[in-house]
Amino acid sequence: MVTRRPTSTDVARAAGVSRATVSYVLNETPGQTISASVRQRVLEEAARVGYVRNPQARALATGQSHIILALLPEWPVEYLLRELLDEMSLALDEAGYSLVTAKPYASGRTAPLWESLRPDVVVPIEPIDDRRAETIRRSGAQLLMPDNAQRAAFDIGPELQTTHLLDLGHTAIAYASTTVRGMDAMDADRMRRSQEVAALASISFTTAPVDHTTAQEQVNAWTRSGVSGVVAFNDDTAAQVLGAALRNGLRVPDDLAVIGHDDSPIATMTFPSLSSVRVDVSGRGRYFAERVLAAARNEPLPKEAPPGVRAHLVRREST
């Protein structure tokens, strides 16, 4: 038997007050003076009948859906991003907002999620093109674009990776790019950082994409040209390089050292295990949540700088 869900009218009747009062109490509307006894009666009755506000009705009345839509990158959401999203989700929830995630480019879709959900704010994780940005804005949602300059500035992993190889005495290093589509921007950032560090030390630096069809050949080319250490985009790429090196009969790290990035589970699975860089993103989720909330409330974006990113080297057997 499906009984009708209780509405604020039910609560009002049960508590012997008007619906306005119920709304004021349940929303803790500022500027209202409600007697403690009325307040308590309303809360008790609401709990007793199991009242849950109808979000659609509220959205219609206020013009705010309290939904935030995060547009995920095309590539698989890995560990760090998931952690960031979880933190962000929690912070938004505390403020009464719901974070919903979606892939932006799902082909064949008739209605993009920002039309069928009417989120207050849309947050692309990766930059999106102008045309799409325009369609989102026209749908009425606020669009909070990611700040790339800032992101790059905080990408300190490659520095640790590269410095580690330099410290170990390597004088010719290569950067292994990923071929996973959608990761290009991040990949380019990391490569550049690594290159800068190598340049400062006047070390020979080269770069090339690596995937399971090209890894063996590429590693071969690198070692022949004297490369003795590889900075990989992430642990997956590092595993790829490692596998190719072993297949080529190289000893790792003696003939070729490899360092990954992310300290993902795979780093401890391989033999030899992968040195990597662990990045601590805690605090960034809250930081983004603050910005999203400001946008949702049409307030100016907070000026505060994002929290510093901490990262540390996790040395294992591959370097």
Add this chain to the structure above:
Amino acid sequence: MVTRRPTSTDVARAAGVSRATVSYVLNETPGQTISASVRQRVLEEAARVGYVRNPQARALATGQSHIILALLPEWPVEYLLRELLDEMSLALDEAGYSLVTAKPYASGRTAPLWESLRPDVVVPIEPIDDRRAETIRRSGAQLLMPDNAQRAAFDIGPELQTTHLLDLGHTAIAYASTTVRGMDAMDADRMRRSQEVAALASISFTTAPVDHTTAQEQVNAWTRSGVSGVVAFNDDTAAQVLGAALRNGLRVPDDLAVIGHDDSPIATMTFPSLSSVRVDVSGRGRYFAERVLAAARNEPLPKEAPPGVRAHLVRREST
């Protein structure tokens, strides 16, 4: 400058008809007879002013949010599940529904997503406990529980894995369980299937959980007791076993053969590369979507059987 979004009233005025007519045309309401010219005028004006229906207003009027909430398992969403969800999402979209995903147990949440979104249907991917099921039902959403018996029946990967090892002449095999929390149910299913196949062939079978702290020791114990082939829960677990075997100085596959499951990217990264099982889930997303739609419309669940699951062995170097 944020201009007000056009409403159906704007479209009605522009087309010179009533809001009811606009609604009939845009929703293709059956049983209405609208002249072709009126119909066209409405569609043109709607497009011209860039009208998009307000989903919250519709939800309030009809009592249906057209939102479907999938409760994800706690473990990281891997390849197969993502594929299934994508297909399901597309099928639901075609029917005018939006699929939203969420982790069910996010701690610290004040408002679960089924309260703040009011989905029409909630679909847990993994079984959820009765208490939680009850709170979801009480929130007014339909709850479509996963059919476990069916799921297990279609889990044909372990049979392929195990048969492959038997075909290769192994007479003592081990099943490597995962320790990733939340995967227990699936892990237990797969182990059981593998065990059945081994029993039929009167082959010695043993099982134990494996993670990066225990793998080396466990593999050691297995080989000492005569195990020559390992069926792993998935490719990650297989990689773990492989790494441990190599670390123990074993030759793979000569001293120990290992086969994974899922044919995930990691299978081609390791050296030796991992034999695995590729499962084709295409069609299942649509199947689930049908059931969800029936639930959303309060129709009886379709009786049709789920599409057959196809799977095939991908043999590589580890067996």
Add this chain to the structure above:
DNA sequence: CTGAAAGCGCTTACAG
């Protein structure tokens, strides 16, 4: 301090 009332943008019987 509290309540009657308008309004958010739709859908849908119902009257014509």
Add this chain to the structure above:
DNA sequence: CTGAAAGCGCTTACAG
């Protein structure tokens, strides 16, 4: 064939 009107469940000026 089309439109006037009620109603979905909230919020929020406003009157008292």
